[in-house]
Amino acid sequence: MNFFVSVAHASEEAAHEGAGAVHAAHKEGVQHLANFVTLIADALGGPVGEFLRTTENLIFTVLTIGVLCLIFYLGSRRITLVPGRLQAACEGVVEGLNGFVCGILGPEGRTYTPFLGTMFLYIWAMNLIGLVPLMKSNTANSITLPGPVPLPVPTTTVALALIVFVVVQAIGIRKQGITGYLDHMAGSPRDAFGWVMAPLMFPIHLIGELAKPFSLTFRLFCNIMGGHILVAVFVGMAVGAAFIPFQAPFLLFEIATSTIQAFVFTLLSTVYIAMMLPHDPKHEEHGSEGSRHAQVNHG
Amino acid sequence: MTYQTALAIFLPVALAFAAFGSALGLGKAVSSAMEATARQPEASGKILVNMMAGCALIEALTLYVLIVVFVLSGKIS
Numbered sequence: 001m002n003f004f005v006s007v008a009h010a011s012e013e014a015a016h017e018g019a020g021a022v023h024a025a026h027k028e029g030v031q032h033l034a035n036f037v038t039l040i041a042d043a044l045g046g047p048v049g050e051f052l053r054t055t056e057n058l059i060f061t062v063l064t065i066g067v068l069c070l071i072f073y074l075g076s077r078r079i080t081l082v083p084g085r086l087q088a089a090c091e092g093v094v095e096g097l098n099g100f101v102c103g104i105l106g107p108e109g110r111t112y113t114p115f116l117g118t119m120f121l122y123i124w125a126m127n128l129i130g131l132v133p134l135m136k137s138n139t140a141n142s143i144t145l146p147g148p149v150p151l152p153v154p155t156t157t158v159a160l161a162l163i164v165f166v167v168v169q170a171i172g173i174r175k176q177g178i179t180g181y182l183d184h185m186a187g188s189p190r191d192a193f194g195w196v197m198a199p200l201m202f203p204i205h206l207i208g209e210l211a212k213p214f215s216l217t218f219r220l221f222c223n224i225m226g227g228h229i230l231v232a233v234f235v236g237m238a239v240g241a242a243f244i245p246f247q248a249p250f251l252l253f254e255i256a257t258s259t260i261q262a263f264v265f266t267l268l269s270t271v272y273i274a275m276m277l278p279h280d281p282k283h284e285e286h287g288s289e290g291s292r293h294a295q296v297n298h299g
Numbered sequence: 300m301t302y303q304t305a306l307a308i309f310l311p312v313a314l315a316f317a318a319f320g321s322a323l324g325l326g327k328a329v330s331s332a333m334e335a336t337a338r339q340p341e342a343s344g345k346i347l348v349n350m351m352a353g354c355a356l357i358e359a360l361t362l363y364v365l366i367v368v369f370v371l372s373g374k375i376s
Contacts, residue, residue, distance in 0.1 A: 149370070150370060150373060150374075151370060152366065152370060215359070218359070218363060218366075219355070219356070219359035219362075221366075222359060222362035222363055222365065222366050223355075223358070223359065223362055225366065226362050226365050226366065226369075229369065260351055260354075260355050261355060263351070263352070263355075264351075264352055264355040264356065267352050
């Protein structure tokens with residue numbers, strides 16, 4: 001693949017949109033776009049190259065976190081009552097996330113807004129940074145299981161999903177107490193039928209709780225990885241055919257997918273927390289109470 | 300029939316089935332979102348947000364199949 005690497009160096013100088021080196025990974029048969037870390041690692045070779053390859057994800061994680069922190073630090077440096085543009089934008093983002101989380105969790109959801117909001121911004125930033133030429137999304141990173149079936153196991157997304165899983169269970173145990181938590185997992189038995197069904201409901205709820213991080217992981221990973229593979233395939237076609245950016249409409253679609261997937265991850269995490277909070281028997285649904293009360297009052 | 304032939308025939312068919320199923324599901328979701336918006340146009344923002352979330356969840360199932368196709372297509376020689 002030296003031809004593609006040399007093409008990438010020439011196009012870096014020409015600052016062509018979206019062109020990069022396409023490595024055909026012969027073992028997996030899937031095409032990945034090269035990013036600047038792999039290009040540097042290939043150019044250097046030897047132990048430094050190996051080290052760069054193993055810390056590729058850390059470099060992009062630090063980069064993503066650095067970009068996010070820089071934006072919000074600059075937006076909050078000199079806080080004035082009448083905000084400037086960056087401060088207004090940052091406040092708008094935080095207010096929007098707070099409104100979204102409190103719409104599902106109610107007014108006491110404000111304690112969970114930092115966690116969920118940071119999750120949304122982090123995943124959104126990670127997804128979007130992968131669309132910049134010569135950069136890579138950490139959410140699309142996976143290790144390939146050794147063995148007969150080269151199954152890609154996602155790394156970053158499983159970490160995020162495990163964080164959400166642990167936080168949701170911890171919130172459940174803390175808010176309802178350990179007995180309330182076990183009671184919730186056994187389906188809240190109240191009458192004789194409930195107690196008879198409890199030994200059946202407990203494994204079902206347990207498997208349901210364990211399936212949630214699985215689905216979160218693979219949904220985010222498959223969407224972002226599939227999108228990036230699509231872009232990589234089109235870039236591979238474009239490199240052969242005189243640098244026409246075929247991948248441009250798919251990049252636009254990828255921007256939408258990045259936002260939607262970050263939003264869905266956060267929405268599902270919020271709903272899982274909402275299901276773990278103690279249910280007030282008077283209010284069946286959160287968030288739509290205002291309109292329902294209004295209808296009851298008018299009707 | 301070797302396993303490569305079987306994979307080469309049935310991987311695209313599997314992906315087509317998954318895409319067909321998710322297209323049906325998405326069509327139903329979007330059509331009910333359209334009807335709800337037509338009944339109450341001032342709620343179109345909230346309906347759009349909920350529709351997007353539902354569509355992402357339905358789309359995820361097709362993407363699981365896509366990843367399996369990408370993984371197994373490497374085993375065709």
